[in-house]
Amino acid sequence: xxxxxxxxxxxxxxxxxxxxxxxxxxxxxxxxxxxxxxxxxxxxxxxxxxxxxxxxxxxxxxxxxxxxxxxxxxxxxxxxxxxxxxxxxxxxxxxxxxxxxxxxxxxxxxxxxxxxxxxxxxxxx
Amino acid sequence: xxxxxxxxxxxxxxxxxxxxxxxxxxxxxxxxxxxxxxxxxxxxxxxxxxxxxxxxxxxxxxxxxxxxxxxxxxxxxxxxxxxxxxxxxxxxxxxxxxxxxxxxxxxxxxxxxxxxxxxxxxxxx
Numbered sequence: 167x168x169x170x171x172x173x174x175x176x177x178x179x180x181x182x183x184x185x186x187x188x189x190x191x192x193x194x195x196x197x198x199x200x201x202x203x204x205x206x207x208x209x210x211x212x213x214x215x216x217x218x219x220x221x222x223x224x225x226x227x228x229x230x231x232x233x234x235x236x237x238x239x240x241x242x243x244x245x246x247x248x249x250x251x252x253x254x255x256x257x258x259x260x261x262x263x264x265x266x267x268x269x270x271x272x273x274x275x276x277x278x279x280x281x282x283x284x285x286x287x288x289x290x291x
Numbered sequence: 292x293x294x295x296x297x298x299x300x301x302x303x304x305x306x307x308x309x310x311x312x313x314x315x316x317x318x319x320x321x322x323x324x325x326x327x328x329x330x331x332x333x334x335x336x337x338x339x340x341x342x343x344x345x346x347x348x349x350x351x352x353x354x355x356x357x358x359x360x361x362x363x364x365x366x367x368x369x370x371x372x373x374x375x376x377x378x379x380x381x382x383x384x385x386x387x388x389x390x391x392x393x394x395x396x397x398x399x400x401x402x403x404x405x406x407x408x409x410x411x412x413x414x415x416x
Contacts, residue, residue, distance in 0.1 A: 177340075177343060178343075180337060184330050184334045185416065187326075187330045188331065188334075188416060189354075189357070191326055191327045192327070192358060192376075193361055194319075194323050195375075196358060196361045196365055196367060196372055196375075197361075198316055198323065199320070199371075200366060200367040201312075201316055202313060202316045202317070202320070203367060205309050205312045205313050206309075206313065208309055209309045209313075212309070213306075215302075218303075218306065229314075229317070232317075236317075237321050240321055240325035241325060241329075242324055242325040246324075250324065251317075291313060
């Protein structure tokens with residue numbers, strides 16, 4: 167993050183500096199999310215193909231506990247971190263439903279968007 | 292992301308590999324989010340201290356357009372990227388309300404959590 171090391175900096179210049187940092191961070195977030203969904207789609211295919219159980223409550227609880235601790239260390243609200251994980255998990259479940267509906271094959275992201283809304287139990291990892 | 296370059300790999304071993312990638316990505320996401328909120332809290336303080344307008348619709352539209360393009364390039368659903376930005380923005384607005392209520396000073400994240408729920412117009416950058 168930029169620091170106001172020059173007290174004479176105009177507020178609007180400083181605002182532009184912060185916005186440049188925010189834009190860089192957003193690009194990183196988008197690419198991290200894209201990679202995360204590549205992983206979870208692969209997990210969905212793997213589980214569908216090998217008949218592995220879709221949900222794993224102990225894994226999910228471990229993820230929540232770990233993310234809350236990481237958030238606390240980074241001075242991020244742990245409640246927000248848990249809300250964020252739940253937000254991502256809802257999207258993952260949508261993808262897994264699409265994978266299950268297609269018989270374990272997803273060729274592109276549009277296939278995942280065609281998923282049914284009536285869910286079976288599914289992990290959001 | 293791990294690749295199934297060894298067809299003999301047991302499904303559960305492969306699942307563990309994917310989960311290791313997901314955990315690393317989640318740690319990166321949490322830290323990126325923490326840094327993003329450091330920036331947006333600084334923006335909130337700056338705007339409160341210098342009387343800059345809280346909302347900037349042209350900036351917000353540019354952010355949406357850019358994130359959708361970045362998502363498309365990364366094979367991430369652009370609709371999801373926009374939903375993600377809106378999710379973050381709701382949290383930022385909550386922080387900005389807390390900053391405004393405290394007169395432009397936020398000393399820690401718990402101060403931000405004490406924000407009032409009745410919002411004035413606020414940018415979510």
